[in-house]
Amino acid sequence: MRMRNLLSLLLVLGVADAQRTTQWTFVQSGLSGVIPVELITISPTLMLMYDRADGNPLLLPNGEKAWAALWNLETNTPTPVSSITDTFCAGGAFISNGTLVSVAGQPLEDPSQPPADGRLGIRLFGPCTSPTGENCTVFEDPEHIHLAVTRWYPTGLRIPDGSLMIIGGSNINTFYNTGPIAMDSIEFFPSKPGEEGTVRPSQFLLDAEPVNMFPRSFVLPSGHVFVIANNITMIYDIDTDTETRLPDIPNGVRVANPFDGTAQLLPLSPPLYEPTVLVCGGSATDDARPVTNLTTLDPATNQCSRITLTAAGVARGWEVERMPETRILLESVMLPTGDVLLINGAKTGYSGYPSVSDSNATQSNAANPALRGILYRTEFPAGQRLTQDGLPSSDIPRMYHSSASLTAQGNIMVAGSNPHPAVVLPPTTFPTEFRVQYLNPDFITTNASRPVIRKAPTQIHFNQKASLSVTIPPSLLRGDFKVSLMDLGYVTHAQHSNSRLVFLEHTLRGNTLEITAPPNNNIYPPGPAWLFLVADGVHSEGVQVMVGDGGDPPRADQGIKIHITSL
Numbered sequence: 133m134r135m136r137n138l139l140s141l142l143l144v145l146g147v148a149d150a151q152r153t154t155q156w157t158f159v160q161s162g163l164s165g166v167i168p169v170e171l172i173t174i175s176p177t178l179m180l181m182y183d184r185a186d187g188n189p190l191l192l193p194n195g196e197k198a199w200a201a202l203w204n205l206e207t208n209t210p211t212p213v214s215s216i217t218d219t220f221c222a223g224g225a226f227i228s229n230g231t232l233v234s235v236a237g238q239p240l241e242d243p244s245q246p247p248a249d250g251r252l253g254i255r256l257f258g259p260c261t262s263p264t265g266e267n268c269t270v271f272e273d274p275e276h277i278h279l280a281v282t283r284w285y286p287t288g289l290r291i292p293d294g295s296l297m298i299i300g301g302s303n304i305n306t307f308y309n310t311g312p313i314a315m316d317s318i319e320f321f322p323s324k325p326g327e328e329g330t331v332r333p334s335q336f337l338l339d340a341e342p343v344n345m346f347p348r349s350f351v352l353p354s355g356h357v358f359v360i361a362n363n364i365t366m367i368y369d370i371d372t373d374t375e376t377r378l379p380d381i382p383n384g385v386r387v388a389n390p391f392d393g394t395a396q397l398l399p400l401s402p403p404l405y406e407p408t409v410l411v412c413g414g415s416a417t418d419d420a421r422p423v424t425n426l427t428t429l430d431p432a433t434n435q436c437s438r439i440t441l442t443a444a445g446v447a448r449g450w451e452v453e454r455m456p457e458t459r460i461l462l463e464s465v466m467l468p469t470g471d472v473l474l475i476n477g478a479k480t481g482y483s484g485y486p487s488v489s490d491s492n493a494t495q496s497n498a499a500n501p502a503l504r505g506i507l508y509r510t511e512f513p514a515g516q517r518l519t520q521d522g523l524p525s526s527d528i529p530r531m532y533h534s535s536a537s538l539t540a541q542g543n544i545m546v547a548g549s550n551p552h553p554a555v556v557l558p559p560t561t562f563p564t565e566f567r568v569q570y571l572n573p574d575f576i577t578t579n580a581s582r583p584v585i586r587k588a589p590t591q592i593h594f595n596q597k598a599s600l601s602v603t604i605p606p607s608l609l610r611g612d613f614k615v616s617l618m619d620l621g622y623v624t625h626a627q628h629s630n631s632r633l634v635f636l637e638h639t640l641r642g643n644t645l646e647i648t649a650p651p652n653n654n655i656y657p658p659g660p661a662w663l664f665l666v667a668d669g670v671h672s673e674g675v676q677v678m679v680g681d682g683g684d685p686p687r688a689d690q691g692i693k694i695h696i697t698s699l
């Protein structure tokens with residue numbers, strides 16, 4: 133920590149770190165076969181991609197067009213995966229037993245062809261231990277296992293008892309979500325006792341209409357859930373079903389779909405684990421303007437704002453910073469260092485299928501693709517956190533329905549883009565995009581020595597110590613050393629649901645690293661995680677670890693109570 137402050141000071145004084153000339157690079161490898169509208173890191177070798185069944189080149193063994201696939205990071209090829217129900221624009225999370233749950237989806241497109249209506253869908257995938265994904269299948273039993281109400285564009289969040297909280301959504305294709313089509317409610321999988329087949333209505337989501345799809349949601353160290361939709365925010369108490377409003381996003385900026393901005397819970401650090409939420413991009417357009425009055429050239433916002441969710445932090449309010457460019461539909465990728473990469477999207481316009489006044493021209497609701505990433509340096513002083521230095525430009529527009537996720541190797545998979553309601557190949561302004569890219573940090577580009585986790589436990593229990601065998605290149609030992617426990621999230625529509633980074637307490641002696649697991653299930657909801665080492669800003673590859681007892685949800689409280697300041 134002290135070292136990092138010193139580094140910041142040196143940078144402030146204009147003294148460049150000669151060793152660290154950050155030069156990220158794009159590498160393009162392979163074709164995704166389906167559009168990774170949803171992208172989830174499954175294992176060291178696999179990424180799961182969920183899409184829709186509309187003209188994709190990848191075929192299932194029975195000859196049908198695939199709408200889901202496993203992407204192999206070693207061969208850069210997709211393997212089709214099938215589901216019964218339509219996975220398009222679903223939400224989800226890993227739950228406490230390591231199963232990835234995807235919920236909701238789109239209505240029936242073609243009664244004569246699979247997939248079936250996805251809106252009540254609950255799809256269970258894995259755990260998948262085969263490196264190639266062999267025998268890893270989606271389990272569904274639509275008759276017996278389904279949501280209480282039809283949803284599309286909902287958020288899925290793993291909560292402290294290890295189960296899934298399902299928040300909001302719509303039930304038909306819409307730009308603005310309002311009136312009877314808006315599913316302004318919350319439900320759980322598995323259901324809470326006595327709530328089977330029912331939902332909890334949400335006044336907050338109703339107040340956030342018509343910009344309230346994929347509400348950005350985070351589990352706080354108190355166990356409460358912080359939710360952002362449109363330009364309003366609240367804390368939700370799961371146990372008492374109470375909503376408490378917190379300050380609006382400043383300056384009228386709206387960040388849920390279809391004005392997709394992105395949000396991240398910044399790293400949680402011991403001993404207090406004070407939560408700060410960062411919100412970047414979106415649009416300050418007045419949501420009373422009808423869709424026919426909007427244009428693809430309406431500027432997005434360049435605002436990033438953050439708030440610390442403690443009594444003192446809320447009293448201070450939101451702290452506003454400006455990105456070098458305006459951004460909508462942008463992804464935010466939490467890096468093991470605690471910095472956040474902002475990537476993809478456009479400088480102007482909105483999300484959604486072509487529907488704004490001039491969308492005929494580009495067959496999109498957005499224009500002016502943002503081709504260069506922006507790095508948010510979390511520990512830098514306010515005003516100096518956002519930079520594009522060292523980040524390359526891409527030549528591939530990543531518009532609506534693109535995605536980006538950290539991989540186990542520690543680089544960023546960037547894929548997708550399809551603003552059209554079908555596969556549309558060139559020539560068109562923003563064709564359906566199957567090309568996959570990786571954005572490599574400088575140390576991957578140059579094959580520099582990185583920290584290595586040689587041996588690690590596959591499971592850690594709350595508040596208990598565990599031992600790892602590691603190798604840290606001596607040149608990196610002079611700097612700050614951190615152990616990052618991460619959920620890499622369920623990525624879709626600028627939303628990285630469940631993304632989480634907890635810095636672990638540790639002792640490093642030679643090649644032996646002793647870590648202490650998070651104190652309890654509010655700090656890290658029980659379920660799968662990735663461990664990364666960060667030495668002097670260079671991170672290792674990640675190893676997978678189960679946090680908690682690995683049992684089916686709901687899990688009882690695990691670990692110890694600690695003093696916290698989180699709301």
Ligand SMILES: *[C@@H]1O[C@H](CO)[C@@H](O)[C@H](O)[C@H]1NC(C)=O
Nearest residue numbers: 261262263264265266267268
């Ligand atoms: C997949 O299932 C088949 C048939 O049950 C089995 O023979 C094979 O070993 C399995 N492969 C893996 C990697 O588990």
Ligand SMILES: *[C@@H]1O[C@H](CO)[C@@H](O)[C@H](O)[C@H]1NC(C)=O
Nearest residue numbers: 363380381382383384385419
């Ligand atoms: C949030 O949006 C509402 C409705 O459009 C508006 O009245 C309010 O002033 C906005 N809040 C802020 C802080 O801009």
Ligand SMILES: *[C@@H]1O[C@H](CO)[C@@H](O)[C@H](O)[C@H]1NC(C)=O
Nearest residue numbers: 421422424425426427489490
């Ligand atoms: C939007 O509405 C305003 C107010 O009526 C009007 O001045 C403006 O020209 C409209 N813009 C478009 C693109 O329709």
Ligand SMILES: *[C@@H]1O[C@H](CO)[C@@H](O)[C@H](O)[C@H]1NC(C)=O
Nearest residue numbers: 157574575576577578579580
């Ligand atoms: C890094 O390693 C890869 C794979 O061995 C090689 O293709 C590449 O040229 C190396 N890059 C540098 C800068 O040494």
Ligand SMILES: *[C@@H]1O[C@H](CO)[C@@H](O)[C@H](O)[C@H]1NC(C)=O
Nearest residue numbers: 229231256258259322684685
């Ligand atoms: C995980 O828990 C869910 C909810 O109880 C259950 O449906 C699923 O089968 C479990 N997964 C495994 C691998 O047992």
